Structures are given as structure tokens and as C-alpha cells.
Amino acid sequence: xxxxxxxxxxxxxxxxxxxxxxxxxxxxxxxxxxxxxxxxxxxxxxxxxxxxxxxxxxxxxxxxxxxxxxxxxxxxxxxxxxxxxxxxxxxxxxxxxxxxxxxxxxxxxxxxxxxxxxxxxxxxxxxxxxxxxxxxxxxxxxxxxxxxxxxxxxxxxxxxxxxxxxxxxxxxxxxxxxxxxxxxxxxxxxxxxxxxxxxxxxxxxxxxxxxxxxxxxxxxxxxxxxxxxxxxxxxxxxxxxxxxxxxxxxxxxxxxxxxxxxxxxxxxxxxxxxxxxx
Amino acid sequence: xxxxxxxxxxxxxxxxxxxxxxxxxxxxxxxxxxxxxxxxxxxxxxxxxxxxxxxxxxxxxxxxxxxxxxxxxxxxxxxxxxxxxxxxxxxxxxxxxxxxxxxxxxxxxxxxxxxxxxxxxxxxxxxxxxxxxxxxxxxxxxxxxxxxxxxxxxxxxxxxxxxxxxxxxxx
Numbered sequence: 135x136x137x138x139x140x141x142x143x144x145x146x147x148x149x150x151x152x153x154x155x156x157x158x159x160x161x162x163x164x165x166x167x168x169x170x171x172x173x174x175x176x177x178x179x180x181x182x183x184x185x186x187x188x189x190x191x192x193x194x195x196x197x198x199x200x201x202x203x204x205x206x207x208x209x210x211x212x213x214x215x216x217x218x219x220x221x222x223x224x225x226x227x228x229x230x231x232x233x234x235x236x237x238x239x240x241x242x243x244x245x246x247x248x249x250x251x252x253x254x255x256x257x258x259x260x261x262x263x264x265x266x267x268x269x270x271x272x273x274x275x276x277x278x279x280x281x282x283x284x285x286x287x288x289x290x291x292x293x294x295x296x297x298x299x300x301x302x303x304x305x306x307x308x309x310x311x312x313x314x315x316x317x318x319x320x321x322x323x324x325x326x327x328x329x330x331x332x333x334x335x336x337x338x339x340x341x342x343x344x345x346x347x348x349x350x351x352x353x354x355x356x357x358x359x360x361x362x363x364x365x366x367x368x369x370x371x372x373x374x375x376x377x378x379x380x381x382x383x384x385x386x387x388x389x390x391x392x393x394x395x396x397x398x399x400x401x402x403x404x405x406x407x408x409x410x411x412x
Numbered sequence: 413x414x415x416x417x418x419x420x421x422x423x424x425x426x427x428x429x430x431x432x433x434x435x436x437x438x439x440x441x442x443x444x445x446x447x448x449x450x451x452x453x454x455x456x457x458x459x460x461x462x463x464x465x466x467x468x469x470x471x472x473x474x475x476x477x478x479x480x481x482x483x484x485x486x487x488x489x490x491x492x493x494x495x496x497x498x499x500x501x502x503x504x505x506x507x508x509x510x511x512x513x514x515x516x517x518x519x520x521x522x523x524x525x526x527x528x529x530x531x532x533x534x535x536x537x538x539x540x541x542x543x544x545x546x547x548x549x550x551x552x553x554x555x556x557x558x559x560x561x562x563x564x565x566x567x568x569x570x571x572x573x574x575x576x577x578x579x580x581x582x583x
Contacts, residue, residue: 148568151518152537155441159538160433162511163440163450168425171458179462392455393487 173308173342174350177289178371214278214293215302264361269334270323272356272363274314275299279356279363281310289340301338312338316351316375324380326355327404333357335378335385338365353378353387355409368402368409384412424464428457431474434539438478439485441534444523452488456481478539479549482531489527521571529564532557 278295290310294301302309314321314336322335339351350372354365373389376397380386386401401412432453440449456477460467467473522530532550535541536557543561547554 146569147572148521148565151514151521151572152533154512155437155515155518156538156540158512159437159441159515162515163433163436163446163453165429165432166454168421168428171428171454171461172421172424174454175458175462393452393484395487 167342170342177340177342177350214295215290266329266331267358267361267363269321269332269356269358269363272321272334274312274321274334274336277363279312279354279365281354281365281367309341310338311341311351312336312354315378316353322378322380324383324385326380326383326385327357327359328383329359331357331359333380335368335380336365337375355385366409369400385409420464420468423468424461427460427468427473431477432457435474435478435481438534438539439481441519441522441538442482442530443485443489444519448488449485452484453481455484482535486527486531517572521568524571525564525567529560529567532560533564533568536561 275296275298278293279301280293281289281291290302290308294310296310296312299311299313300309301312316337323332324335325331326333334356336354336356337351338354352367352371353369353375355368356363356365358364368385369387370389373391375387375389377388378385384401384403386399388397388399390397402409403412435456436449436453439452440446443449443452459480460473460477467476470476522533525533532543532546535546535549536543541549543557544554547557550557
């Protein structure tokens with residue numbers, strides 16, 4: 135048994151290709167901007183703290199929606215962030231209390247269950263309430279969602295118009311990538327706030343800019359109860375989502391930290407004020 | 413590598429831009445998938461940035477990044493997660509520069525090797541690590557590394573000669 139280096143100079147095809155790859159293989163990999171890496175690290179670090187903040191702001195947004203329901207003031211909507219395509223095919227939220235879920239299957243009738251038709255912690259409507267929007271049948275990659283709070287420092291908030299799965303301006307600017315599920319599946323539906331209507335759980339990721347192709351995404355719970363789609367982030371960032379279940383108004387997420395083996399199950403519930411680990 | 417800079421961020425940027433391609437190319441040769449290799453490599457650099465004051469102070473910071481990247485890559489290889497499919501769905505921001513068909517053939521041939529042989533071949537012939545260092549990092553005898561290298565090289569040569577005697581080695 136020799137302990138010297140093996141003969142690396144043998145003049146065969148393998149030696150040639152290995153040397154060629156060692157010399158030039160890296161040239162086809164272009165580093166993204168270091169900003170992408172730094173931003174992503176910061177987003178992960180801030181997420182834990184921001185999650186509780188997100189829940190609080192989500193409640194605030196819900197409160198605003200409730201107030202809007204009593205005193206229709208729908209044109210307070212902030213400007214839409216996204217490409218200014220007026221001919222958008224998405225079911226954009228209506229500025230008026232006209233039900234617009236025309237492309238959606240009918241929502242489950244609010245009276246079908248024994249639950250109150252008034253969401254927890256929300257004053258009862260006065261009859262002039264904005265009609266809730268069904269979250270079923272939404273084309274998640276082409277729609278507008280009000281994302282009420284960011285879990286990251288540079289993630290977009292406000293009314294985000296998504297076109298082909300990208301919200302905001304793709305390219306160098308921060309933007310959000312969205313799709314109906316972490317894998318290629320459909321969104322998950324179920325009532326999470328006790329109003330008898332389904333919320334949708336979809337997946338989205340805040341992108342720092344060009345070259346950010348990381349799956350540091352997070353689940354987004356979208357409700358249509360205020361007459362437009364409002365999204366709140368939930369759960370942990372940057373995990374492989376294995377399974378999502380909604381039972382008894384609880385959201386159970388089974389996920390695996392990237393590059394590890396063990397799936398962890400966590401359950402969240404809407405307490406009337408925030409999404410909390412149950 | 414250059415952690416003595418007062419400006420941590422500038423030092424990291426330089427470090428990242430200098431080494432990203434090489435680390436990614438090594439992981440690509442091992443995993444056989446560009447998107448996964450980029451993901452793994454970016455994750456390793458992200459972790460380096462998260463503890464940059466420590467990593468920058470190491471004698472050889474890129475060795476730290478490379479070790480993390482390889483650890484991530486071996487986990488990734490074991491767990492063929494949906495994450496890989498997810499990554500492929502992401503639109504590529506920059507077009508992939510023209511890839512040398514010879515390199516494509518090499519990566520394809522490497523994929524036919526057993527994992528351990530492929531690993532030591534990439535570490536030795538592409539990352540230029542001495543066999544003694546590879547032996548320490550894998551926790552095996554140096555003779556074992558040499559034997560894996562030898563067998564891997566033989567298989568690689570066989571495979572490449574078969575491929576090139578047939579049709580053109582592009583794909």
C-alpha cells in the first residue's frame with residue numbers, strides 16, 4: 135500500500151476531463167449578488183421575531199377590514215404593487231361590495247355549520263358588509279393579495295399584484311414568488327378563523343433580487359372575508375413542507391429543515407388575535 | 413480568507429465572488445444537478461455569513477464553506493426531496509452560460525460511480541485536496557481513499573470510452 139498521491143498524470147480521457155473541469159468548470163457558475171445571501175440570512179434571523187408581529191398586524195388588518203365592512207370605504211386601498219397591467223385576468227379584489235368570485239365555485243354556505251357567521255373577535259356586520267370573497271378557484275399565480283405584514287425586512291407588503299407567480303417587479307428589486315403549494319399540488323383549504331368560510335394556505339417566498347432562487351419560502355394563509363384576499367405568513371421559513379392539514383380550525387404543518395432527515399409537525403391556531411403554536 | 417478587513421461585508425462579498433463558482437462546480441460534479449448544486453452552495457455561503465467573524469478568522473475560510481457544502485450535499489443526495497423539484501420550477505434569472513459538452517459528459521459519467529468513489533474523485537481531482545486530507549475528513553484510512561480513487565478512475569475511464577465510441581457526448 136503506497137501513501138503517495140495516485141498517478142494523476144495518466145493520459146486518458148478521464149484525466150483530461152477531470153483536469154479540464156477543475157480548471158474551467160466553475161466558469162459557468164455565476165455568483166448572484168452577495169446581497170442575495172446577506173438578505174436571506176437576515177430574513178431567516180428576523181423571521182422568528184417577526185412572526186408574532188405578523189400575527190398582530192394581521193389582526194389589525196382584520197380589524198380594518200371589519201371597520202370597512204361597517205363603513206364601506208373600499209377605496210382606501212393602497213396602490214397595487216406590481217406590473218401595471220390593466221388587463222389583468224386575475225380575479226382582482228373589487229373596489230365595491232360586488233361579489234366577484236365569478237370564476238370560483240360557490241363558497242360553502244356560511245350557515246351550513248353550527249358556527250357563528252361572525253368571525254371570532256369581529257363585530258357583527260350591519261348589512262352593508264362587503265361580501266366575503268371565496269378563496270377557492272383562485273389562480274394564485276395571477277391575482278392580487280394584500281399581504282399585511284412581512285416576516286422579513288425587505289419583503290413587500292401591501293396590495294401585491296401577482297402575474298405568472300411573481301408579485302412586484304422581478305429582476306433586481308425585491309419581489310415575492312407565489313404558488314398554490316410548496317410542491318406542485320393544490321392549495322390547502324379549511325376554516326381557520328371560525329367564520330365558517332375557508333381560508334387558503336399557499337406558499338410564497340420573498341426574493342431579494344436577481345439570482346435569488348432559494349426556496350426560503352413560507353406558508354401564507356389567505357382569507358377573503360373582508361371582500362379581498364388578505365395574506366398572513368405562518369410557520370417557519372426555509373423548510374421543506376411535507377404536509378399541511380386543517381382540522382378543527384387548526385393548521386398542522388409537517389416540515390423538514392432543509393438538508394436534514396427528520397420531519398417535524400407543528401400546529402398553529404387562530405386565537406382571535408394571532409396565529410399561535412397550539 | 414480575508415477576515416482581517418475592517419469592513420466585514422466587503423470582505424465577505426469578495427470571498428463569495430471568488431469562491432462561489434469553484435465550490436458550486438465541485439458540488440455539481442458530485443450531485444450531477446446544477447440547480448441543486450447552486451442551492452447547496454448558496455446555503456453554505458449563507459451559513460458562513462451568519463458566523464462570518466468566526467469563519468473569516470479561520471486560516472482557510474473556504475475549507476469551512478466547502479465542508480458545510482459537502483455535508484449539505486450528502487444529505488441532499490440521501491434525501492431526494494421535493495425541494496429539488498421546487499428549485500427547478502424557479503425561473504432562472506440569468507441564462508446559463510454555454511456549458512462545455514465535455515463537462516456534461518464528465519458529470520454524467522461521474523453519476524454512474526458509487527457515491528464514495530465519486531466523492532473522493534471530485535475532492536482529489538477537482539478540489540485538489542491531498543488524499544491524506546480527504547482520508548481525515550472522511551474518517552477512513554488513506555489507503556482506502558487511494559483504493560476508491562483507483563477503482564473510480566478505472567470505471568470512469570471505461571464509461572467515458574464507451575460513451576465516446578458511440579455517439580457524440582453531448583446532451
